[in-house]
Amino acid sequence: MSVSTSQPSRTGTGPIRVGIIGYGLSAKVFHIPFLRTLPEYRLQAICSSRTAEINEALPGIKVIEAPSDLCADDDIDLIVITSPNSSHFNLAHMALQHYKHVVVEKPFTTYSGQALELAEYADQQHCCISAFHNRRWDGDFLTACQLMESGRLGNVHVFESRFDRFRPEVRQRWREQPGEGTGYLWDLAPHLIDQALALFGMPHSLTARSLPLRPGATTCDYVHLQLHYPQREVILNASPYMAAKPALRFLIQGDAGSYIKYGLDPQEERLTAGIQPAEPGWNKEDEHHWGVLFDSNGKAEHVSTQPGDYGIYYSKLAKHIRGHGPNPVTATDAAQVIRLIELAELSQTQQSTLELA
Numbered sequence: 001m002s003v004s005t006s007q008p009s010r011t012g013t014g015p016i017r018v019g020i021i022g023y024g025l026s027a028k029v030f031h032i033p034f035l036r037t038l039p040e041y042r043l044q045a046i047c048s049s050r051t052a053e054i055n056e057a058l059p060g061i062k063v064i065e066a067p068s069d070l071c072a073d074d075d076i077d078l079i080v081i082t083s084p085n086s087s088h089f090n091l092a093h094m095a096l097q098h099y100k101h102v103v104v105e106k107p108f109t110t111y112s113g114q115a116l117e118l119a120e121y122a123d124q125q126h127c128c129i130s131a132f133h134n135r136r137w138d139g140d141f142l143t144a145c146q147l148m149e150s151g152r153l154g155n156v157h158v159f160e161s162r163f164d165r166f167r168p169e170v171r172q173r174w175r176e177q178p179g180e181g182t183g184y185l186w187d188l189a190p191h192l193i194d195q196a197l198a199l200f201g202m203p204h205s206l207t208a209r210s211l212p213l214r215p216g217a218t219t220c221d222y223v224h225l226q227l228h229y230p231q232r233e234v235i236l237n238a239s240p241y242m243a244a245k246p247a248l249r250f251l252i253q254g255d256a257g258s259y260i261k262y263g264l265d266p267q268e269e270r271l272t273a274g275i276q277p278a279e280p281g282w283n284k285e286d287e288h289h290w291g292v293l294f295d296s297n298g299k300a301e302h303v304s305t306q307p308g309d310y311g312i313y314y315s316k317l318a319k320h321i322r323g324h325g326p327n328p329v330t331a332t333d334a335a336q337v338i339r340l341i342e343l344a345e346l347s348q349t350q351q352s353t354l355e356l357a
Helices: 025-035 051-057 067-072 085-097 112-125 139-150 189-200 267-272 311-321 331-350
Strands: 016-021 041-047 062-064 078-081 101-105 129-132 156-162 205-211 222-229 232-238 248-254 257-262 291-295 300-303
Touching: 016 025, 016 067, 025 041, 025 078, 025 101, 025 267, 025 311, 041 067, 051 062, 067 085, 078 085, 085 101, 085 112, 101 112, 112 129, 112 331, 129 311, 129 331, 139 189, 139 248, 139 257, 139 291, 156 189, 189 222, 189 232, 189 331, 205 331, 222 331
Parallel strands: 016 041, 016 078, 041 062, 078 101, 101 129, 156 232
Antiparallel strands: 156 248, 205 222, 222 232, 248 257, 257 291, 291 300
């Protein structure tokens, strides 16, 4: 395998040429719609064995079967990795070896040490590497952040965030089979943890329950994390048994008020249905899903949900690649998320609260 010796450009004005590894739900729903809509990017190639499917859906896009060939392609500036979690580290390292900028789906890697190693290697190669924690740009999360920053909740002492679904049957897919980086702790929990860390930073200790609840489940499908801070408790939960719709998403309690929000951000559902980011109002939440703010006297006020936009991640990334802004989600950010997942696994095993070093 030959290694490209060309250094990546950070200041070019032309579109950033993109190659994607993997063509599953993540690539189709969370990456391709934005990479094909935003003028800063041009989707050049996809690495997958699904040649016929890609040719039908995306005519003109080159299909490459070997990741090594995609990484060695001099017509690619940025590699987006959406393959199974256990492959992330090796593929990201290979892309950096070829002087490519890299985006890695969450979880960034399956060991926190690997994330830090990739951060160091990217610096050596003068490349950007970024974690795709897109849920920072959920509309309900942005709204919660705005309310907290405005002071209308006062000092927040209890923050509960949930990502529950109704999936009582185990499905035959790699995320629900035994293996490295599988189960809800590596699938849904990274979203919840990253949002909590973006708001509050690292906790001083953690208590976790992560176990299989469904009959026949062989991986964790229930997660209940408690992140302990001075004068604050953060509760993160993911379950396969929430049939009620809309389900609780946020419950935030402060000394000046509380905010309660039901229902998930609409972006995933609409992107899955084929609605494109360029369509007007594609990310606007229906009014009946807006959250409610209660003041200290119990007076209720419906709060309009800010439109979320996962495309903001890619807009910020383009500026960073061109040297005009910070990395939207750093490898160090991702390493902290993974460190908490590692501690959650240990907390479950030991049935104890663990202090962070």
